[in-house]
Amino acid sequence: MLVCQILKTKSPEIVSVTPDHTMVEVLRLFRENNIGFVIVGRSPGECLGTVSERDCCNAVAEYGIKAPVMRVGDIMNRRVATCSTDDLLPLVMAIMTERRTRHVLVMDGDKIAGIVSIGDVVKYRLDEALRTEEDLYNYICGTAYYH
Numbered sequence: 001m002l003v004c005q006i007l008k009t010k011s012p013e014i015v016s017v018t019p020d021h022t023m024v025e026v027l028r029l030f031r032e033n034n035i036g037f038v039i040v041g042r043s044p045g046e047c048l049g050t051v052s053e054r055d056c057c058n059a060v061a062e063y064g065i066k067a068p069v070m071r072v073g074d075i076m077n078r079r080v081a082t083c084s085t086d087d088l089l090p091l092v093m094a095i096m097t098e099r100r101t102r103h104v105l106v107m108d109g110d111k112i113a114g115i116v117s118i119g120d121v122v123k124y125r126l127d128e129a130l131r132t133e134e135d136l137y138n139y140i141c142g143t144a145y146y147h
């Protein structure tokens with residue numbers, strides 16, 4: 001499956017923040033939008049970095065009680081994992097595994113097309129496994145033959 005096909009099943013909204021937002025503001029966005037990842041940029045479509053729940057946890061571990069009021073620009077991940085809309089899902093899975101990330105920014109040329117999360121990957125793989133199971137069942141029962 002191509003990444004662009006996964007993006008078609010998702011909301012096109014991409015949540016972003018500026019580097020001047022605080023970590024606690026980002027955590028509130030996470031809660032309000034039921035997400036765990038945002039893009040950091042000064043203007044729509046710009047990506048200076050990203051912030052995930054893991055980045056917030058790491059900031060608390062490193063900076064303690066100062067972390068919640070720190071600027072996102074100081075804790076964001078500048079080494080963003082990306083893929084193309086034309087990439088296949090196994091490549092995205094390899095990127096997630098190699099980079100130890102749960103989110104990959106999807107690019108269409110130099111434009112941000114969306115975000116693929118580990119949840120998206122699991123959902124697709126589960127759907128694929130269920131379709132395979134159904135196909136095998138129909139084959140074994142002899143109901144898979146069409147004229």
